[in-house]
Amino acid sequence: MCGIVGYIGKKEAYPILINGLKRLEYRGYDSAGIALINGETNIYKSIGRVSELEKHVEGKNIKGSVGMAHTRWATHGVPSDANAHPHQSQGGYFTLIHNGIIENYNPLKTKLQKNGYVFKSETDTEVLVNLIEFFYLKGDLTPEIAIKLALEKVIGAYGLVISCSVTPQTLYAARKGSPLVIGLGNEEYFIASDASPIIEHTKSVIYLENNHLAIIEKNQLTLKSVDNYMLEPKVQELDLDIGQIEKGGYEHFMLKEIFEQPDSILDTFRGRVASDFKSIKLGGLHKVMPQLLAAKKITIIACGTSWHAGLLGEYLIEEYARIPVEVEYGSEFRYRNPIIEKDDVILAISQSGETADTLAAIDIAQRAGATVIGICNVVGSSIPRATVAGVYTHAGPEIGVASTKAFTTQVMVLTMMALEIGRRKATISQEQFEATTRAIVDIPNQIKEILLKNEELKEIAKVYATINDFLYLGRGYNFPVALEGALKLKEISYIHAEGYPAGEMKHGPIALIDEKMPIVVIATKDQFYEKILSNMQEVKARKGKVIAIATKGDLLMNQTADHVFELPETSPALVPILATIPLQLLAYHIAVLRGCDVDQPRNLAKSVTVE
Ligand code: G6P
DSSP states (O other): OOOOEEEEEESSHHHHHHHHHHHHHOOOOEEEEEEEEEEEEEEEEEEHHHHHOOOHHHSSSOOEEEEEEEEOOSSSSSSTTTTSSSOTTTOOEEEEEEEEETTTTTHHHHEEEEEETOOSSHHHHHHHHHHHHHHHHHHHHHHHHHHHHHHHHHHHEEEEEEEETTTTEEEEEEEEEEEEEEEEESSSSEEHHHHSSTTTSSSSEEEOOEEEEEEEETTTEEETTSOEEEEOOOOOOOOGGGGGGGTTOOSSSHHHHHHTTHHHHHHHHTTTTTOOOOBBBOOOGGGGGHHHHHHHOEEEEEEEHHHHHHHHHHHHHHHHHHHOOEEEEEEHHHHHHHOOOOOEEEEESSSOOHHHHHHHHHHHHHTTTTTTEEESSSOOHHHHSSEEEEEEEEOOOOOOOSHHHHHEEEEEEHHHHHHHHHHHTTTOHHHHHHHHHHHHHHHHHHHHHHHHHHHHHHEEEEEEETOEEEEEHHHHHHHHHHHHHHHHHHHHHHOOEEEEEEEGGGTTTGGOOOOEEEEEEESSTTTTTHHHHHHHHHHHHHHOEEEEETHHHHHHHHOOOSSEEEEEEOGGGHHHHHHHHHHHHHHHHHHHTTTTTSSSSSSOOSSSOOO
């Protein structure tokens, strides 16, 4: 939510900042702005995408080797030029970009108004920049101390880059809640919300921690805590290359990421599933394995697509490891006074590792003394740093706002976890364990087989692209898949879509079915097969249109459904990974046919760093 980027060094800042913004645009895209510091501070802002900002600055003074830029996802105040960042203080001393929310901005604003401040925007950020100036002028303080004082007064979350007109060769970067990474170049520093704008310049980075303030000049970085202690910066090397964050010939990042799934799934289990299939090694869980084996309850916490992976985690862990599992939304768990026992294990799942509600829930669980572990994609992000142990999914950077490969790799990790805990607890037989791990190894090729039939899904998409409501049904492991399929369609095509357990259809959704309504049914050959076939008959009896995701060679399906997409045969526990892929492609093609912006759907953001 909101992308921020800063530069200080020897080069022209403008191209570095604009390219950085393009890499971060997935974090928010309702307006963008830039400040270039070169004797004076020139600020340019524009409603809309980064490309609009580029047009807006044409012919203007964009010189300067110090600067900052921002791409916004609106929280306080509508998308507009005035609400876009950077914001400047009334006296012109401070300029600032912000990712996060200042929760107590209202009382602070009132106080500043009483002191003569007049606000040009509706944002919480303008309150912060004026608060810094207020302290600076009132106390005759250094900019650094004024910033610290202001930060001690604000409640909420922030990732900030700040400049002050009296120290034009210095940038200040501070973090609480919202992520910030600083790249170390040769007499230059790069600041960004994540590593993607930095990677083309340097691989040496410092992840800023909560309540840290970096004071950055072109050849020097000083790290302090907001309460003024000197700190030693921890420099890390990024394991990422530029090709991973570019489209590589695909029309959209989402399509590229769907097609990357044979490799991302392979990267998830490679080196973890033993070559003799007799065990699974999840190194990151080694030190918490005793707690996992003894756990009376596992609570999974996640949001969005990761929550759907969590629901599958519940089905898998209860089935294989026989440990009771609850799946919670981070936003609910954090406020509802949940029961957390000391021997509970809390498992946070997150692609970005930065979701504010999931992080807040982790904090609560930790304070209650539970063992908190994570499943994350982004290496070095906040969740892996906040948890005692965990597993990386290794999906690689996911840029498309709608999550695809992150989901299937999360499910793969959860499957491996459930199997390995089950094996160690002897709640599954070694025979069943080995049969399933053997099936895991076939998954990448089976995904390739599905991807080869992309055109089939495009044809189905053509039939239904103008429809306004969809229903997705599944049972057992395929119920979370139905939820995820519906969410994908909703997110990128703006079609109203609902996922339901097929058995619940008659308790409500059936009322919606008529001859126009398409119903996507995941109807693979498993213990629910007969039952789901009956559900399909019920749909047909009401003249609904059935799109079935079925097991290869199932002739009965062709007689019942209007369209059948066949999946290769695998273990029931692994069907969700395969069944998700045609649903991703169906949503993708429908969205493209409707002319929607697939990678940056309206109102959404990839990394939700605010409540
Ligand atoms: C946003 C994204 C979703 C994602 C969710 C949780 O809503 O648009 O794609 O599933 O956040 O994000 P996380 O990074 O925690 O998995």
